[in-house]
Each structure stands twice: as structure tokens, then as C-alpha cells.
Amino acid sequence: MSRDASLVGDELNQVALEAYLYFYPMVLMEHTRRNGTNVTRDAKSGRAPMGVINHVREYPALDFKAVVRPNFDTLYSSAWIDVSREPWLFHIPAMKDRFFMLPFYDMWTDVFASPGTRTHGEGALTLALCDPEWRGSLPEGVERIDAPTKTVWTIGRTETRGVDDYEAVRALQDQMWLRPLSSWLSDEFALDDTVIPAWKTKLPPMVQTDTMEAAEFFALASELVAVQPPHASDWGQVARLARAGFHVGHRFVLANQDDDVQAAFREAPAAARKAIGRRFGNLIPFVNGWSTILETMGTWGNSYLRRAMMAMFGLGANPPEESIYPNALTDSAGQPLDGHAHYSVHFAADALPPVRAFWSLTVYDQKGFPVPNEINRAALGDRDELVYNSDGSLTMYVGPSLRDEWPLENWIPTPPENFAMTLRLYLPEDSVLTGRWTPPTTTKLA
Numbered sequence: 001m002s003r004d005a006s007l008v009g010d011e012l013n014q015v016a017l018e019a020y021l022y023f024y025p026m027v028l029m030e031h032t033r034r035n036g037t038n039v040t041r042d043a044k045s046g047r048a049p050m051g052v053i054n055h056v057r058e059y060p061a062l063d064f065k066a067v068v069r070p071n072f073d074t075l076y077s078s079a080w081i082d083v084s085r086e087p088w089l090f091h092i093p094a095m096k097d098r099f100f101m102l103p104f105y106d107m108w109t110d111v112f113a114s115p116g117t118r119t120h121g122e123g124a125l126t127l128a129l130c131d132p133e134w135r136g137s138l139p140e141g142v143e144r145i146d147a148p149t150k151t152v153w154t155i156g157r158t159e160t161r162g163v164d165d166y167e168a169v170r171a172l173q174d175q176m177w178l179r180p181l182s183s184w185l186s187d188e189f190a191l192d193d194t195v196i197p198a199w200k201t202k203l204p205p206m207v208q209t210d211t212m213e214a215a216e217f218f219a220l221a222s223e224l225v226a227v228q229p230p231h232a233s234d235w236g237q238v239a240r241l242a243r244a245g246f247h248v249g250h251r252f253v254l255a256n257q258d259d260d261v262q263a264a265f266r267e268a269p270a271a272a273r274k275a276i277g278r279r280f281g282n283l284i285p286f287v288n289g290w291s292t293i294l295e296t297m298g299t300w301g302n303s304y305l306r307r308a309m310m311a312m313f314g315l316g317a318n319p320p321e322e323s324i325y326p327n328a329l330t331d332s333a334g335q336p337l338d339g340h341a342h343y344s345v346h347f348a349a350d351a352l353p354p355v356r357a358f359w360s361l362t363v364y365d366q367k368g369f370p371v372p373n374e375i376n377r378a379a380l381g382d383r384d385e386l387v388y389n390s391d392g393s394l395t396m397y398v399g400p401s402l403r404d405e406w407p408l409e410n411w412i413p414t415p416p417e418n419f420a421m422t423l424r425l426y427l428p429e430d431s432v433l434t435g436r437w438t439p440p441t442t443t444k445l446a
Helices: 009-037 163-173 204-209 213-226 232-243 259-283 304-314
Strands: 073-084 088-092 109-112 127-130 143-146 149-161 177-181 345-349 361-367 378-380 394-399 411-413 419-426 443-446
Touching: 009 073, 009 149, 009 213, 009 232, 009 259, 009 304, 073 088, 109 143, 127 177, 149 163, 177 411, 213 259, 259 304, 361 411
Parallel strands: 127 143, 394 411
Antiparallel strands: 073 149, 088 127, 088 177, 345 394, 345 443, 361 378, 361 419
16 A cells, blocks of 8 residues: 655654554564464463463473563463454452452553452452453353453463462362353353464564564564554554555555665664663663563553563563562662672561562573572562561572572572562552652672
């Protein structure tokens, strides 16, 4: 289709850059969907077809690389759902005295609903995920939720208090169910579990997305956006794309575009990464070496650069009221965290992480993946047997080896390279949400 001939030079390059940032989360979501669902119903691989809940029954192994920054606090229950033909019902059992959340993501990575402890309390709940245009009747007691896109991803998190708690959590997982409305009283329903060999499911989704040539990336984006509608607030971005010849609802073939459009779109992936690098420091505020986003997390609005950045950094962000994940990349001197050095993170007695559920500290490599180590430990938190100081304060230690003066209970090993840390705060208190409480600095030890 036609493009606006007056869109040239720097402005054309800017539109191409915006296009890449705009579509990156959805393309990454699609590769994540393919990796997670391209199996038969009876698969034992830890994946499941569309419409089937995939319960993770234990913490991830430390060589896990399917999703960046996995947690070691909860057991996951994930599912991919197509609501285009009919509603799907998701049942959650009562979660007494146990934190639970079930965020639903559209294909743009926005959380459009987050049932669980904070929103619904501890009682059982049955939800119906519906296309907004669906008209019909739901069973009594079922709560309707309209999905902004035809495809929905959910990744439930059930609090798990260590390996000894697996049995209790698995029993709760077994009481969850997901069914189409037409078969909501039975586990027996038709399911398409066709495996598509062409999908490169052996490569992590982020690797697949980040290594796509521009022509392939934008062609896939045009296919996806023709089915998964833009948000209403995206009107301005969609209009700018049309000026460059990218029309929502029509396949975009880069080779068929004018030479200057081809050049701008081919340069867009590299330009987008440079833009993220330039704005990382001021887009996400750093306090004491920790980056913490207190606003727009999980519901991005028109913050397309931030949305793309967070998809790269950790797909599946939660609303801050549910959980906040400060991330540390540097120490108190502003230097990158070095896996060959030793560090401490000290919480004063009156400044322990303020949460209504629980908290943890996790170490990852510089790409956001856990790393195997001698004690098979990637995280520690307030539900572990930590050793507190005599004044009630707490000192956590991270480093390549255990020093004699450190309690083993407070040490997390580091990889032999630069690394990152994530502090997870579940149901953070108001002092966290307003920025009055911040994580302490990470101190490099002599």
C-alpha cells in the first residue's frame, strides 16, 4: 500500500525506530507462545498446548533459560488461551493463608486483569475470559473478564515455602482447571495440539526475536497485528506507521517498499537498542544502585520504549501493587557487579523489606538467567532460615566463595562474570509504592 512521500530522512528513521519498539513485545510474546505450546497434549516436557495449564511442579533448575529472571519463590501455572471462538473458564481453588496471583497478559504484554490474593482474597474463583464482542450467558457465579487481544497468556504464581512445601502447592495446582465454555462441566473437549516443526522452539524466545532480520521481524509483526488489535490509545502510533507504508491489517513486505523505507526499517533493530541504552539510566530511576519502576509496570499505556525495555529485561511484569522487583547492576561506587568480587547487602533492623506477603533476593548472570553453583542456590528470602545480627538487622552476602566469617545461610554464589540481583517484594507496603523505602546499597568488600 502507499506511503506518505513527505516522510523522509530523520523522521522516516524515527518512525521505523518507533515501529520496532512498538512491535517488539508482541513479537517476543509470539515466540514465547510458540516455544511454550508447540507440543502434544500428553507431552512431558514442561510445556503444554494452547488451552492446557502447564503446572511447574518444582523450582527451575539453575540451567533454566526459557524465560529471563525466573523466581524461586513460587510455583508457576501458565497457559496460553485463544478466546476468538468462545470464552474460556479458569477455576482457582481457595488459597487460604497463601499468596497467589494470576495475571492475564494481552499480546502487547499489558496486564488487563490480575485475580488473586490482593484482588479477590482467599476464596475460590471461576473466571470467564471473553472476546469483548462475545454475547452470551455464563454459568452462575462465573466472573466475566474481557480480553483486549484474541490470544491471552497467564502465568499464575502460588507461594511456595521451599522444597518441603511442594506437595501442598501441587495439591492446589491440581484443583485448578481451564476449559472452553462449551465443555465447562467436563475435562473432555477437543484440542488442537498439532506440532509445527518449522517453529524454532529449541532457541529461547528472546534469542529468536533479537536475531531476526528486519524484513522477517516486520513481516511477522504485520501478521500478528492483523489479528491482535492495537489498543485504542495506539491510534497515533498506528497513523505514523501508515505514513511509512505499514498499514495495520495488511501484510508488510519490506522488499516491496521504497528504497529509503527499506533502509530505515533495516536499521531500526540496531537503532532501537541504542535508544534503549541511551535512555536506560533516566527512564528507570536508580536509587542506591537499584532500578525500581513504581509506575506503569504491567500496564504500559503509550510508553512504548519502556514496554519494549521491560519485555527484554523480564517478560511478564506484574502490577506494582502485586509485586515490585528492584534490580541491581552496580555496587555503592557505581561499578558493575563483578562475579569475582565479594559483596554485602545490609538491611537495618527498622528497614527490612516492608511487605504484606514475603520477599527474596535472587542472583542472575548478566543476561538474566540463573547460574549453576556448588550449593544449588540462586535465591534467599525471609522464609528461609536466615541468620540475623544481634540488633535485629540482616546482612546478605553474595560472591564466588563463602568467607569464614559469613553464615552459609546468608550467602548466594555468583557467576564468574558480571551479574545482576533482583529483590522481589510481594504485596509491598505503601512505603515501597511511594518510594519512601528503598533497597540498601550493595557494598564491595575488601
